[in-house]
Amino acid sequence: IPTAQPTSVAPIPTVVPDLPEYQHAHHDGKTTLWVVFVIMVIASAVFAGMAWRVPVSKRLYHVITTLITIIAAISYFAMATGHGVSYNHVRTRHSHHHVPDTYHDIYRQVFWARYVDWSLTTPLILLDLSILAGLNGAHILMAIVADVIMFLTGLFAAFGSEGTPQKWGWYAIACIAYLVVIWHLAVNGRAQAQARSPKVGQFFFAITGFTIIVWTAYPIIWGIAGGSRKMSVDGEIIAYAVLDILAKPVFGAWLLIAHAKIPEINTELGGFWSNGLSRE
Template sequence: MIESFVKQTQPLPWPEPTPTSSVAPIPTVVPGSDPIFQTLHDTGKRTLWVVTVLMGISSLVFYVLGARVPISKRVFHTLISLATTISFIVYLALATGEGMDFKLDTIKEHNKHVPNTSQDYYRQVLWLRYVLWFLTEPLGLISLSLLGGLPGAHLLVAIAADYVMLGSGLLGIYAGHTSRRWVWFTISAIGYLTTVYHISVHGARAASNKDSQTRRFFGTISGVLLFVKILYPVALAAGPLSLKVNVDVETILLAIYDIFSQGIIGYWLLLAHDASPGITLNVDGFWSHGIGNEGAIRISEEDGA
C-alpha cells in the first residue's frame, strides 16, 4: 500500500511547451474583385425623355414665332430653332439608348500589410452629347455676338476655345484613371476661361457702343449663360473623371445646362427681340433677298465673238 501511495503522490508531468506566433492570421485577399458598373437608371432615363419633350415643344414654338416676323428679322429665330431642333434629335437618340458606350477605369489600391488590389469600373458615357454641343455651341455664341456686336475675330477665337473645352474634356474621359485625365481637364478649363474672356470682356466692350437697354440685356443674358456653362466642367470632374458622381446626377446637371443654354436663353432672347426695338436685328441683302441680278455682266457667244 505504501508503494502505491507513493506512486499516486508523485507530481504529474507537465505538457511540453509548443511554439507560438505573435503574428495574427493574414487575411485572404483576392485581387481583382467583381467589376462595378456605373450606368443610367430610371432617374437618368426619365431626365433624357423630359429634355426630349421640352426641346421638341420649344422647336415648334420657335418656328411659329419666326414665321410671324419678316425674314430680315428672323436671324435669332433661325439660330435658336436650329439649336433646339438638333438638341431634340440628339436627346431622342439618347433616350432610346443610342449614342452611348462604356469606358473602363482600373483603380489600384496600395495596401501596407496585404497584397495590392485593383478595382475595375465600367462607366457609361453618353458621347452623343458632344456631337450636340459641337453643333449647337457655335449657334449660341453667334447669337450673343450679333446681339452685342462682338467682332468676328473675337467670335472665331471664342468658338475655337469652346471646341478646345469640349474636345479636351472628351479626351480626358477616355484617358483612364491616370494623371493624364487631369491634364486634359486643365486644358478644358483654359478653353472655358478663354471663351468667358472673349464674350464677357470683348463682348461687353462692343456692346458699350449700343443703347443702354441693349447693353444691360447683353450683360445679363451673357452672364447667365456663362455662369450656367460652368456646370460642364463641374459635371466632368465629379463624374467621369473622378467617378464620385453617378451617371444619373451627371445627366441631370448637363440636362439643366442644355435647357438653360438652348431653351430658356432662347425664349428670353426672342421675347426681348420682339418687344424691344433696340434689340431687334434687321438683316437685308443675301439673307433676305438672295443674290440679285443687279450689276451682273452678261456676255453672249455672239458678243464674245
C-alpha cells in the first residue's frame, strides 16, 4: 500500500548556530571587585583624615583626591553586586565545505560602570595635576573635555559590533582624544610646573610620568581583553584592579604626602574656596 509521501521537505538551512558562549566573571573576578571596593573605602577614609589635619585653604588636593576614591568605591560596589554590567553580543560566521555554514555567538560581560567611574574620576585626577602644574583654565578645560570624549567613545567601542567601524573606529577616536590629554600633561603641564618652581617641576615630572605609564596600560588591556577577547573576564577584572589601585590610591597617597612635605606644592585658591561667597 503506498503511503503518503510528503510533497515538500523543509529547506536545508544554510547557516546553523552552534552553542552560544558566555564569557563572564567567576569567583576570582568577583572577589577582586570586593577587595578593590574595600581598598577604595579605606583610601577615602585615610585621605579625608589627612584633609582634617590642614586648614580648609590648604585642602584643595585633599578634597579632589578623596572624591576620586569615593567615586571608585561606589563604582566597585556596583560591579561587585552585579550592577553596571551588561553583555556585548558578537557573532562570527564560519564557512565549511559540503555542510552548512555555522555561526558562533559570544556574549561577553562589559562592566560599563567603569566608564562612568573613569569619566568622573579622571577629570579630577587631571584637575589635581593641572593645579599642581599651575595650568590656565583654557588648557584645563580642553584636557578635561578630551578626557571625557575618550571615555564616551571608549564605551561605544566596548559595545561595538565586530568587523564594523563601530568597534575599532571608536577605539581609534578614543586614542586620538587620549593623545590630546597626554599632550596637555606632558608638554603644557611640564612647562608650567617648571615655571612655578624647580621643586614643583621635579615632582610634577615624577608623578605625571607615573600617571602616563599607568594610564597607557588601560587601552592595552582593553585591546587584549574586551577588544579581542584574548583574556578572560576574570583576568580583565584583575588587570584593571591593579591599574585602578595605582591610578587612584597610590597616586593620591603620593600627592598628599608630597603636599605635606614640600610647601611649594600647595596651591591656595583663596576667595570662595576657603572664605565662602558672602562678603560682610
